[in-house]
Structures are given as C-alpha cells and as structure tokens.
Amino acid sequence: MDADISFLESLQTFEFMRNAFLAGLIVGTTCSILSVYVVLKRLAFIGQGISHSAFGGVALALLLFEDSAFADLKVGAVTLSFCLMIAVLIGWTSRGKRISEDSAIGIFFAVSMAAGVIFIALRQRYTGEVFGYLFGNILGVSSSDIVAISVLAALVLAIVTAFFKEIFFFCFDERLAAISGLPTRFLHYLLLILLALMIVISIKVVGIILVSAFLVIPGATAKLLSTNFRTMLIVSAGVGIASSLVGLYASYQLEIPSGATIVLVQFLALTAAMLVKRLRA
C-alpha cells in the first residue's frame, strides 16, 4: 500500500504526527529502561496487574470528569492516583502472608476491570473511545500530553538514576541487600510506584493491554544479549527506541495500529536475540 505522502513529509506537515513520533520515542525509551528492572526483579505479572487495574481508574475518571473543564488533566490525575493506590496495595499484600502475591494481583486485576466495566456502562453513551485506552491511540496524543509525558518520564529516569546502585543490588539479591542495611522495603515500593507512573504515561500511547509488552520485551531481549548491567540497559534502550521508530514507520506505511505494530516489532527483536544467542552457544 502506498502512502500519499512519505513518513518524513508527514512529520514535517502534521503536528499530530510529530506528537505521535515524540510520544512513541519517549515512552519506548523510558519503558525499555524500566523493563530491565521488571525482567531482573520478575515484576512482569505485577506490571500487568497494575496496568489492567488502570482500566478501573480511567473509567472512573471518565465517569466523573469527562465533560468538566480541564477534563484531560483531571482524567490523568485520577488515573495516576488510582494506579499508585493499586501499586501500593499490591506491594503491601505481597509483603504480607495472608494472600499470596500472584493471587493478590489476579484479584486486583479482575476487580478493577470489573469496576471499570460498570463505570463505563454508567456513563450511558457511546463507548468507542474506550478502545483507545485499551490499545492506545498514538495519533490522538496532544501537545499538552507530550508535556505531561515528558515531565513524568524525566521523573522516572531521575529516580532510577538516583537509586541506581541500590536498585541494582535489590534486584540481584533482596535478602542480602536487606542484611547489608539497604532500605529494601522502600525500594520495593519505589519500583512499584515507578511502574505505576510508567503505565499511566503509556496508556494513551500503547494502551493498558499492550503496555506490558513495552515493560517486558526490551528487557528480556537485552538480558539475552548482555553479561553486564550497563550493556543490558543500553541494549534495552536501543531495542526500545529502534522498535518504536520501526514500528511507527511500518504502521504509517501499512496503515495499521501503531502500538500493536511496535509490540510486534519488539517481538521480532526478541526472536532475533534468541537466534543470536543460540548461534553463539
């Protein structure tokens, strides 16, 4: 299928294309950095729990504030608070002994989505745009969204940088880190809060369901190719950036949904890494 104008021309011409491009790049990069920790600390399922729970937050926010002034800001704030709350709740439950961590996640995940479905039904109107929250709508990212995404992404990266060595040790061996005197309880919650922040940033771009891929595949790919932590971070960021660029380009050329395309490109990168690893061995 031939596009009417080229990808580069469209970037020059249309603001929404530039926004989409920037959003994809920022989210792709930040998610891929965080995915290193998700993979090493095995937080993939917790990440899924938080992201699916976000649906409840989005639906609640839409029900409450959809038609009010500054609707975008309010919806964002409610979703963020909801996700942070779920992250802390999951973190708290997983530290206790009454319910196992995977059960807790499974419960929060489903209950939040159930609440979300009811909130959406209560709105009593066309529900088509909810699809955008589930699978992302990168072309709908506004300039003010870009500002919010950039600020939050910078915050995530600043926190990761600030606690770089502690998070590294925490991911390596939590018990030894605790015995050595590191604040492991704080680090546990910090990682979950970072995950929640990252998920909220990504919702508009890739959606609740696909964000899990962004938070796992680049890290998993990098782990196959790296024996050293810094290399793993760099490879993961590289995979994140490259798959965002390739995915956006392919989705433009083929006129297919961008978030899903990026995820498929990430999967191709993972498959290639597995092949490389096999050939090396």
Add this chain to the structure above:
Amino acid sequence: MNAVTDTGEGAIEQTGDPAIQVSGLRFSYSQALEPTLHDIDFVLERGVFLALIGPNGGGKTTFLRILLGELQPTTGSVQLFGRPPHDLGRLRAKIGYVPQKSHFDSSFPASALDVVLMGSFFETGLLRRVSGAKKRRARELLARFGLEDRSREQIGKLSYGQQQRAFIARALMPSPDLLILDEPTVGIDTEGQMLFYEQVAGLKRDFGLTILIVSHNIAKIAGHVDEIACLFHTMHWHSRSELINEKVLQEAHVCELDAYLKEHLRHINEFHRDKE
C-alpha cells in the same frame, strides 16, 4: 583493620562488648510448635574464630537469622557489639555476612567486581557514587581470593567456589569486625575446602576479624578454629579458648551424634505414646 571513626553512635573499639552476646534466647516459629531454639546463652568474644556445628534441622539457620536481625527472639536478648541486631545503625557495616547460597539468577548481568562493590553501597549512602578508593579495595580483595582475572566475568559463570570467594570479598568490603559464614563449603571439593579454611583463618590473622562459621564438617575445620559450639535446639556444648585436640573433636562428634540420638528417641517415644 581500620578503626571505626565518627559513627556518631559510639565506636565499637571504645565499648568492651563482645562481638555476640546471647542470653536466655528462645525462639519458636509459632506458639503451637515446640521452640526451634531454647535456653541459649552464648558469647563470642572479639578476635575469636568459632565453628558452629550441629545436625540439620537443629536451628543453626534460625540462630543466624536472629543474629542478622531477620527474626526477632521470642524471649531473651541478642546483642552484637552491645546493640540489638535490628537496631545496629551504622554498626551494620561492621558485620559481614556470607550466605550459604545467594539466590541470584545465574544469568543476572553482574560481574564479580559488581558483586564485591555491592558490599560498599550501605557505607557509601544513598544518592552517592562509589568512590575510586572503594573500587581499588574491591580489586585488592578479589586479588586476595585469586579472582583478579575473573573480576569482569559474569558472577553466574564462575564456579561455585569462586562465587563463594567473591561473596566473602563482598562481605569484607566495609571492613567488618565480625564475619558470619553460613555453610560456606557446601558444594566445594575436599581439597578446595582445606584451601578455603586456610584462607578464612588467614583473614582472622591479617584483619583481626571475629569469625563465626556454620559448618557440618567438623573434621576439616577443627585445625583452624579457636572454639567449637554445637547447636541442637539449644547450645549443647561450647569449647572456649581450649586447644582443639582429639578429645575436643571427639566430644564435638559425640555432641552431634548425641543430639541425633536424643531426637530420634523422642520421636520413638512420641510414636508409642500416640499409639497408646
């Protein structure tokens, strides 16, 4: 070894407290169960190399977890350098711990040097980078354990013995005064074990360390340690500052055997009682 300076919490050289002091310790995982540990009075003076032996299931690991502040005693008191384990503050850096098996993922992207440097993170503090001096110290420690050529190697790719030595180097990073090793020679061949114990004894000599080593293999370690204690739910036997000779060794064996037999007899008695 460096004196502790300006900890703000009283340098340990100034207080005369023993490295470990345990009195009247009792611990049970649940009220319904018999206590895992009971009536334990135990002192480890500074500069002493002690082997803690005892059969599996006798509470050695539980005892260590209490010393490390991971578990709280049900009753009784535990002090390291005069402070309770869960409230050591900066003194925590004075206790080096080497786990029996670190539960890290063998494909984790950390080098031997990275692991050793982890030992300096607590002292370095949040938001600070590890200093060049610490990096030099980490390399020196790796060299001491014959790992200078493997420092860039991924930790999971090293042999078990090499990993264990890297973990000791990690524990030594903050210049501890007390080193606690949990069954460090499991999975190491006989020759490697002899070498290992010699190295640990060397640490005591060179750094003036107090060392507590948990071991099931009394025969190989006996030549190196100053004291032996046998733990089976309670401290059955503790030889203090005696020469470890044949007689002591025999007693240690008897202690282990004795504890096994007692436990076995108890089970048989309970079994018969239940039948009645």
